[in-house]
Amino acid sequence: MPPKVAKGEYIETDTGNKISRRSQIHGTQHIILGGKTVIQGEAVIRGDLYRTSTSSSASGDQTGQQPATATPSVAITIGRYSYISKQAVLRPPSRLHRGVHSFYPLKIGDHVFVGERAVVEAASVGNHVHVGKDAVIGSMAILKDFAYVLDGAVVAPGMVVPSWCVVGGAPARIVGEVGEGYGVEGAEGGMARERYRLVGR
């Protein structure tokens, strides 16, 4: 497909989010975008996998779920200047806890980059995190601020990647650290504003 689609591929929201018309977003009312976030075409965001209130799911599949729907629970939050590339998949993690299977919110911080065809099922992704293309972030994993996931890495379910660490491989291991200057505006890890600015031009 042409990388640069004719004018108007992106819809800009009031808070400056640029969302491709070809993005595949489900459950919009369960998604919070912090503003100036970019979502490219064919990226799937599963806001429909939100957490139902524990009481209702524990008591089985009954119909009285009004309390849960009064305030829609948040499935995915994405901070400012984050960038979700083409065909990436964001889906909230889930697990069985005390006999109840439920989805947990996926929190993505500011200045996060998610590469093409990456699958993110993390519990939390900190600020300035880079997720390379074709990377898989397993369920309930935690990527701390300034974590760097190399292309094609498979971060195992439940893994914690500490700040400044570079992980790669399958399953991912810590293979190095980014420099102290990582995340400085304009340098590696600090390109988010520039990236945002150039989208849809």
Add this chain to the structure above:
Amino acid sequence: MDPRQSQVHLKPPAHAPARPSPSTSPTPTPRAPVTAHPSATIADTVILHGTHPIAIGAGTIVHPRAKIYSYEGPIVIGENCIISEKSSIGSAGVAGERSRTVDALPIRILACVTIGPLATVLPGAHVHSAVTVEALATVSRRVSIGAHSKVCAGCEVAENVRIRDWTVVWGSGAGFGQRRRTRATEKMSSATAVTQGIQALEGRVIEDARLMVLQKEREALVRLIGPGGGGRRR
């Protein structure tokens, strides 16, 4: 509006123009003949194209944006499977042509199989029960994957390969980086365990636990994806 309805929201953002759904698509892509069990949950945005029949078993959940193509042969998906978003089963291939010339390559996916996001299962694959194919993994043509096996994220099973039961394929991609290991099914012992006199449990209990979690996950998903429990395509 029923609050339940508002929970389930499968459409693109409201301001975006409605995406042409596969059923109303003007393109001449043939809609595959689908027979799905009433208790199967198939999301709105699933693509079911092809010429051969597609059968979907009871209790199976097909996430939105999954793609199932039956151009090269029939596809049978057993009961209680989970097919994740953007996974692709079958090949999108040229419509109509190959199926006539080549012998049909059926895809058989047995019960309790999980196919992860963006995973690919190509024609001729035979995926036995309780197999997990993780995100971005590829099961190539004419591959057989034994029961209770797992293809880890990003791994590719090469063509014509037969994976035994209870095998985990892991490591990086295809070829050299790839590793295999056999899962424990019985009472295992080791030097440590023997001297401790630990009454070992069968390795199988782990798998039982996993399948039970899967069952619960399906129950949760039915509530979220399929409106009103055993929801069908709207």
Add this chain to the structure above:
Amino acid sequence: MSRPFPYAYISCPCADTPVPDPARKRRSKETSHKTNPEDPNVPVPEDYDFEDERTFDPRSPRSNFSLYPPEQLLYCEDCHQIKCPRCITEEIVCWFCPNCLFETPSSMVRSEGNRCARNCFNCPICTAPLAVTTLENVTGGGSQQGPWVLSCGYCMWTTLDIGVKFDKPTNIRTQLSKMTDSSRGRQMSKTFSDLKSPLSTYSSIDDQFPSPNEIRGDEASPINEQLSGPLNPEARFQALKGFYKSQIASTSSSPNDPLADFGAGFSSPGALNRIMSLYTSSSRLGSLYGGTSKKPKSKPPVMREALTASEGLRVPAPDAENALIRRMASDDCGWDGMASLEQRTFQSPDARFVEDLLPLPVLLRTKRSKRCKSCKHILVKPEFKPQSTRFRIRLIALSYIPLPTLKPLVPSPFAGLPSTTPTTAPNLDSLSPLRTVQFLLTLKNHMFDPVRVTLATPSVTPGRVASKVTILCPQFDIGANSDVWDEALQGSAAPGDARASRSGTLGSTEKVAEAGKVWDKGRNWTTVVLEVVPGSLPGGGGVTRRGRMKQHDDGSNDDDDNDDSDADSDANANALDWSGQTKDPNQRLQPDEDVLEIPVFVRMEWDSENQIDQEQSVGKGQNSDTVKRELAYWMVLGVGRISSEMGF
């Protein structure tokens, strides 16, 4: 990590100055400003020499060790120099577990080893983290009662694979060490000792072991021997160490024989006099030099080897090897049942099969502060807490040297991302030889003083693939960085908008790169145009390389090209190029020889506020409060990969 094109690396000047001598450095801090090879006065003239003498060659093997991405470099304010990881020393600020992110006190690291003492384990099969899970879910009770296992979410290994389960979900490491210790050796009661770090052994050897006196001599007590039985590997190592220590002690005649304190003598390299005493006071060596040994011996004392199990001797069962081999050959083992070398690295040396592999407690990580090697000033000091990402001190090079960014100059704005690269942009992964490409080089100043920059490049890049490079405006000024608030008040999008308007669709059609003029300029950045004519690859000689390949083996190669697996044709084309074995070696393209990298010499001058160190100033500015400073370094711009095919 290799970077996608275009990239900019900066060369640390330390590669061309003598490596600071650690001995000299250690000797005295106070003399460092005299003897230091990196004295701030020195580098400037040196750099001039450097500039005169030769061009930085990005392809030279040495360059590998001096080129760094800008964000990896630090800057020493006292030396006024860029500092790379080679010119700093590190000190550990804290130890923490990368999994639970809890801090481990350094005293505990010494005594318990550098692994997490909590519930964090890595899978012995695949190294993914293990989770503590209950088996109660099988029954669906969810009562959070045992038994518990460690399970790997990636490869599905569980401790049931080795037949181990736990009674409670806490203190797994203690539980596990109890199992392993009692199974392997009853003598050792210390927890999980086979996973101890080497750090711990020296500090704790004395309280773990009978003193050398007890096991000295040839007669080990028979009671002791009966008790011990087979030791676990770590215990055996300790026993052997104790044994040899006692051997050395008993055979040595000199009371202060340096070898007597085995571990300590070799483990503390700082004690120079102790090493010197090797030559002076050791009886044996001393006599060689005709030294001052007190009682020269006629017969050198004899050291014996360990004889009993308590001394660390282990005699394997006579058929042990055969049993192992039989097991390897048996059907239920197979290749998958054998532990790989990688898996065995951190396991007991006897572990041969996957069933022998034990969960590994997670290795700790450290936070480190960094000092300049030559002047000892702290360059980086992170906050103490493991989870904090703040720094108390962080002198990164990017705060001092201008940040270079390179973009191709294209009619439509370049998106800076491979995914959104406009079709009109040149494909940097296959640049057409001999076809001019223009690039925009932007230098962004992070200092609060305006900077005058002079760029210099060789007109032709070094190496066999000679590309012509011209910087249209080699000398320019960059404005000062201002407060964060200024930028915010001016509107965050201002610089980008300005740039976009100039290089945007409208502007670029009118605007043409001119020699001697900067392309664009903002508050604290300046953009100049770089004109590059990629050279042709060796062996081209009129006929393109791909063409020749096709002439040689037309059939097969054509097949390759048509194959649908050849989707990433660029990579494949390159792979084909340098592996063309039929060619004359001189003609053959070396790996990455087709990468177009441009060395650029950057010299920056600025007036900075005068500080105490007046003697370091190069010259007085107009104002006595300011001093003129300059800094010069090489940087390398990775422009792209030259394709073997001629463009049109």
